[in-house]
Structures are given as structure tokens and as C-alpha cells.
Amino acid sequence: MQHAEPFWEEDVPFELLDIADEENNIESYTLLSRKEHGFPKQYLVLSEMSVNSVLVLDTY
Incomplete structure (x- = not known):
């Protein structure tokens, strides 16, 4: 499954960025x-x- 937009989850207080597609x-x-x-x-x-x-x- 691919994701093409920023996403968030209620447990994480940050909106996660897209990997590379958006500006x-x-x-x-x-x-x-x-x-x-x-x-x-x-x-x-x-x-x-x-x-x-x-x-x-x-990522270490």
C-alpha cells in the first residue's frame, strides 16, 4: 500500500510528512x-x- 499525502494519527501529536511527493x-x-x-x-x-x-x- 502506498500513501501519497501527509498523514497523522491521534496517538502521535504531529502530522507526518509525505516521503517525497509533496513540496x-x-x-x-x-x-x-x-x-x-x-x-x-x-x-x-x-x-x-x-x-x-x-x-x-x-535511522542508526
Whole structure:
């Protein structure tokens, strides 16, 4: 099953980004966070920043 839009779940207080299809997606936010905030390469940004917090996955 493929998912082509951002999605959320009531148990997770963040709206999760799409993998790559939309303008604001996991790939673009991850690259931006690496460039502007020095995030390590093993981190993937899964949500937009909301109230100075963001959901990040450590893929290590």
C-alpha cells in the first residue's frame, strides 16, 4: 500500500510528512535541517516544525 499525502494519527501529536511527493516532504525537511541545523545524516525529519518541536527518526 502506498500513501501519497501527509498523514497523522491521534496517538502521535504531529502530522507526518509525505516521503517525497509533496513540496514539503521528509526529504526536503531533512535536507533543510541538515543544512541549517547541522542534523547528522542518520536523522530523518518526519514532521513540520510545530511550536518549536519536530519529530525526528534516528535511522542508526
